[in-house]
Amino acid sequence: MAKFKLDEIDHQILDMLIDNTRVPFTDIAKKLVISAGTVHVRVKKMEDAGIIKGSSLTLDYKQLGYSFIAYVGVFLQKTSQTKFVLERINEIPYVTVAHITTGKFNVFCKIRAKNTEHAKDVIFMIDDIEGVYRTETMISLEESLNDKKRLMHSIFNEM
Amino acid sequence: MAKFKLDEIDHQILDMLIDNTRVPFTDIAKKLVISAGTVHVRVKKMEDAGIIKGSSLTLDYKQLGYSFIAYVGVFLQKTSQTKFVLERINEIPYVTVAHITTGKFNVFCKIRAKNTEHAKDVIFMIDDIEGVYRTETMISLEESLNDKKRLMHSIFNEM
Amino acid sequence: MAKFKLDEIDHQILDMLIDNTRVPFTDIAKKLVISAGTVHVRVKKMEDAGIIKGSSLTLDYKQLGYSFIAYVGVFLQKTSQTKFVLERINEIPYVTVAHITTGKFNVFCKIRAKNTEHAKDVIFMIDDIEGVYRTETMISLEESLNDKKRLMHSIFNEM
């Protein structure tokens, strides 16, 4: 659990970075009426505390021709193969998320593909990993929500 | 589909931004032996083309006390309620992703919570939305992979 | 059951029509060394007996932008609504086949759509029919076989 205590200033810095990670520290400083050095120190502190791990580019997958999203549930032959299978899954760039889960699946993945045919190829790549017994696919007809900002704001409000 | 053609330079700029969205344009310029202005123009162009939509902060949810991840499948009473239910789901900050899906669920969500008890509360919030008929939950025992960088690199290599 | 007996000549006529329904009767006649009139009489006889119901154009749906195929299982609220629901389904041109089935579904449909988004719209059209309780969709990743000729030849060989 986070023993590190964020104060009101940290909170506002995070809020601005959440909206745009490329905002210059001088802009943040001006808005909060503090020095750019203070912003730098505090961001550094939050990075050192492990709260901020980095930032990632948000690309428009539709524009890039990767609008097909599917969830693939994976059944393994033996759970002792979990680590090996996850390493193989990790070699398929079209799998963006993978979880070990409870319920009927052993591993649950999210994939992005160009279209139905490409999705078939990606699913077949997973199916062909040694130790994978069977997969079951659920196709996204519409990505209605993909937003961690609301969660982040909610977390900072609680702290 | 993207009609916009990315050249080798764009590709290398994206590669550097994918690794760290806060890298100064002057650093990129130096590395690629081009002017910072060129970097600025090209990033601007990719933003205008809608390829780069922004950047998002990567936080350590474990550090923040939000280590519990679950997938919640939602059955609706009538699909005509889909839009209404998604708007309600959108008001729950602990739901970070929601898709309209094929297969047995109408809507499929990813949630982040503090622990089992909090997860129960979040699931109950979804269950209590008018029009939601039933939910089924799959709990993540380990997030083994959450990485879009490999996909981005793969996409840029193809372009 | 068919009381009507097909002889060797009928069989060969059907074989040629199965391969190409537009083949002129004179061509068939020449090949079988019979008169075109005989061909005409026999085809007429098979039509009257109800064996030949007509012929249908085979279009290339991929070329026409309709490459997305899915199977949709429909659950009804009450089977007494079956007839009504089938009439509504019949008004959706994207549903090409519908069966009343045993097993978990009440009605089972095949649909053709332009893409994922269009498929979502078609599924929602079915979902919104009064009396439809829920649907479950299975998406085709590849149409590997769609051929009644082998069956027809097999049937004629048995007769």
Next chain:
Amino acid sequence: MAKFKLDEIDHQILDMLIDNTRVPFTDIAKKLVISAGTVHVRVKKMEDAGIIKGSSLTLDYKQLGYSFIAYVGVFLQKTSQTKFVLERINEIPYVTVAHITTGKFNVFCKIRAKNTEHAKDVIFMIDDIEGVYRTETMISLEESLNDKKRLMHSIFNEM
């Protein structure tokens, strides 16, 4: 995607052929007040563009003693066997359609048989293919709709 543009005349020709593929071109020509040569040229053009792939005879399967329809979901041992299994399925004339699908089945087939007993034999043929792990059958109690004409008209109206 179809780059080929159909005009009003093509549209009307297709409409007439959809209703009856054996209609003589002279009849089409008379009705549309164009020359039979024009009809011929345009049909040829649509065939060359790959829009018209051919035509198939519509037989009355009930009359022919093949009124039993079932859908058979196939589970494979490994998806790497998909191609091999589909080739074996292709040798069974009673299977008229086969798709590689998402969801719980790997391959999904439509079969036509004479009666319950014959259906059992056909299902057993599929079950006995090497690499087939298990099958699940859904029996049609009534074929309520089997009509691609509405779809074709709908497609041509959009073009």
Next chain:
Amino acid sequence: MAKFKLDEIDHQILDMLIDNTRVPFTDIAKKLVISAGTVHVRVKKMEDAGIIKGSSLTLDYKQLGYSFIAYVGVFLQKTSQTKFVLERINEIPYVTVAHITTGKFNVFCKIRAKNTEHAKDVIFMIDDIEGVYRTETMISLEESLNDKKRLMHSIFNEM
């Protein structure tokens, strides 16, 4: 539990009646070297003890045109309707067996019908009973075993 003790003679009488309920008591008596009166008394005693409840005619349903067998699982809206629904099911002569069961179904029935179409009608009769929420049907492709004689012999051997 049966407090009534069957001896060797009772056992042999039952064995002969199991094979043919119409065998005259004089034949049984002759074979067992006892008097017909003794047979009569013992059969009477077993009837009074409730062990023998009667005898039923074994008809050839295939000969009678009723070769279609299916199992129908029934889901009720509320179990408080069980008694009412069973009374309605009891009015459908094509349902020959009905059980209240554990597992996913509330009531589980066996039906006999003439063919697929008749089966559909019988299933619809069940579906249309007030309080029946949904049914799921499993069709028999072959009745491989239907024989209580082996059980009876086994029971008598244990007594």
Next chain:
Amino acid sequence: MAKFKLDEIDHQILDMLIDNTRVPFTDIAKKLVISAGTVHVRVKKMEDAGIIKGSSLTLDYKQLGYSFIAYVGVFLQKTSQTKFVLERINEIPYVTVAHITTGKFNVFCKIRAKNTEHAKDVIFMIDDIEGVYRTETMISLEESLNDKKRLMHSIFNEM
């Protein structure tokens, strides 16, 4: 299909035998005002036609300590083992009915046992047959209906 035509007299004879297979032919004759010989001839004729196959004793299984009824769905490893497995099932006297079925099970059995523990033993006997992959059991909480008389009367009324 039965080509054999039953008349009103046959119908009434069957009705009396359905109620009690041990009723003497003289009693039937008296009631129908025909000769006992006629009854004999007609019953013989129905037996020869294969309509009457015999008669079976109705025992009170509860009285005999066999009140536990369960349905067991059997999954096979390969359907080519069906015949072999059915022969093994046929050696277990506690299995009274077995069907090859469509749907999720390959074979579907009805068993009668003394109690929960005995049922476990019977299920294990089935589970241990070579070629049986898995079984799924549904336990009867109450046998609410087990009556073929209504069906027989219904059939005779239709003839």
Next chain:
Amino acid sequence: MAKFKLDEIDHQILDMLIDNTRVPFTDIAKKLVISAGTVHVRVKKMEDAGIIKGSSLTLDYKQLGYSFIAYVGVFLQKTSQTKFVLERINEIPYVTVAHITTGKFNVFCKIRAKNTEHAKDVIFMIDDIEGVYRTETMISLEESLNDKKRLMHSIFNEM
């Protein structure tokens, strides 16, 4: 989490109480060569810390005629009814355990009954609670393990 630290003596006291909760404190004292007062103080301390909540009698349910165990999964109409339904379930003494669960069931119960018929009555009591939509029952064929001692020893060994 337990901030309270158990030492070696506490550990040994718990070990003896786990084996027999009625063992007199003087016996424990003698065995551990400490005073009975010390035992008393330490047990009191563990009770106050909430580690020991009490002790429960272990009865032989088989001897008492309650050998039938089943697990009942409960589906609710709305999760907002969870609290109300659990209060009603709490009034049925034959339900010994109830959990709010993830997965397909909303509530999952363990019941003990006298026999199949009594189990049916208990299941119907649950089914008839307002807000309960459906239940699914899994019957125990053998209680192979019911032992918390191993867990307790394991916990104390870790502390």
Next chain:
Amino acid sequence: MAKFKLDEIDHQILDMLIDNTRVPFTDIAKKLVISAGTVHVRVKKMEDAGIIKGSSLTLDYKQLGYSFIAYVGVFLQKTSQTKFVLERINEIPYVTVAHITTGKFNVFCKIRAKNTEHAKDVIFMIDDIEGVYRTETMISLEESLNDKKRLMHSIFNEM
């Protein structure tokens, strides 16, 4: 079945022991106005009759850091492995209950763990037992009821 008859005094003794197994016999004696020897004799008698098997400590698992409860359904490769697998399960202290069950699972377990990660380890221990084919986990979000006292009182009231 229990042939042993409990009278009113036994009943009241059990009632007091159910509430607190450590209550001194002298306290019970005083309350019931009988001698402590009588209490001793009667408890001894109930122990000899096998009605009282012992008593178990009730610990607060939450306090001890074991608040995570899950139910794990186990599928075996062959039921002939049941005994072997149960012996292996018996070596995992975190499994507190295990049943051989009807329905889809062969064995059904209850586990207690420290948290999600520990639960994963315990599930993997089960998964890795030879003969275990697959497991399915249902996580408890809240233990709403765990109380055998109501059942015991109910049983004693019936006796």
